[in-house]
Amino acid sequence: MNDDILVGGHISRQFDQELDEIRSRVLKMGGLVEAQLDKTLDALRSGDSSGITDVEKLDRKVNKLEMQIDEECTQILAKRQPAAGDLRMIIATTKSVRDLERIGDEAERVAHMVRHVLDNGAAPKSYSGLLALGEEVKELLHDTLNTYARMETRSAVKNMRKDQDVDDEYARVLMHLIEFMKTDPDHIAGALDVMWAARSLERIGDHCINICENVIYLVEGEDVRHTKLSRIKKQLS
Amino acid sequence: MAENSKQTMNDTYETTGIPLLKDSKLSVRNVDVFYGDKQAIFDVNLDIGKNQVISMIGPSGCGKSTFLRCLNRMNDTIDICNVTGEIKLEDQNIYDRSIDVVELRARVGMVFQKPNPFPKSIYENVAYGARIHGLTDNKLELDELVESSLKRCGLWKEVKERLLEPATGLSGGQQQRLCIARAIAVNPEVILMDEPCSALDPIATATVEELIHELSQNFTICIVTHSMQQAARVSQRTAYFHLGKLIEVNDTSVVFTNPKHQLTEEYITGRIG
Ligand SMILES: Nc1ncnc2c1ncn2[C@@H]1O[C@H](COP(=O)(O)OP(=O)(O)O)[C@@H](O)[C@H]1O
């Protein structure tokens, strides 16, 4: 699908501008939540928790952007009564913005856990699996933001497949943690922290998939929520 | 490519969506319309369902009115206009020689863009059709017909005290509802409306739209509108015309959320006017 039909080409150039503005704000918001996750993983990797206050600061910016974009979408609905692709664009945007905001929240939750674990001097061994999971989710988030920026259904489907890898990795981390807790009952509290963090990372993956589904809806007009991947592929071909 | 896609008079094309139905009140096949040697409608195929509202949308000059006027042979009144193809009302070809056009227009009534009441009383406006179509001449029956027609159009309460006053004294919205009352007084099967609200304010428009919705219980309604929002509000099906071709016909809900033809999308989203 070409760019023009998504935001440009209206007789009303002002409408084009409004849509374009919303789109760049969503992309900016995506960049911020990506930075939240990056900084969190950096702290985990380096054992230095000083970057985590940045994650909190970013979260406030993300929240603000969510409200701003929602307001702009509301204005467009009220003033322009968009239809067809424009309508889907607005619907998909308000939904995606919500997912982005949640991703920010989950990243912040992981960040707090990381700080907690690091401050208590936990052994890196217990969270090496978490880092691997984090890297996978980070890649998925990055790809999802690209999918959104380019409005590509093909990469949206690819990301959905990748989320299944994330789910598998999450299951591995859990198994590993359960084993760890059995053999080392003294560190159950720390292990539970890691477990919650893993859960948050897995949730980020789910939000990425919501965004990918929104992109498919926006571009194709197909609602692919609660649909098996194999079926989605058939539906889109 | 550019050369191939250029449109010519005998260019064939297929209408996107669902133009044909299993059950239809009106069925239009291979209809072309010419004004002199200029073709205005190209090979239109369309079924119109019974007791449904279908709206015709498209840029100005795309042939909406021309098409609508085919459905009750209103184009016959334009000398240079020539219609070919087949249009069936139930099982009868309305262009058949045996068809009495006056009778046809009683079965397929029309409401125009500008409210056009006759310069007569409110009462006479509604009673007129019944008289000329020989429905009744009986005063009591006429009274009843006038009352029920005005009631169905939600106008009775507003005008019952002034039935003998000139219709031209009514507001624009009232006049348009009066014209609709006049159209339904002869008990047609189909009502054609050509931009019936374009001369009305938003409140009067809402009243007429509500009326269209109610009438669709008993009548088949084809409405031409330049307001996409109106098409979205009042019709079950929407037909999109472009340069005389019927580009897409689909359920209104599809056309306004996910039209299947690029030209429909561009028009609906305000990219072509
Ligand atoms: N009486 C007429 N004589 C000649 N050409 C006409 C006449 N009425 C309409 N046309 C032409 O036919 C085409 C379709 O017009 P019309 O059906 O009025 O379009 P719309 O209702 O979609 O605006 C236009 O090019 C218009 O100029």
Ligand SMILES: [Mg+2]
């Ligand atoms: Mg017209």
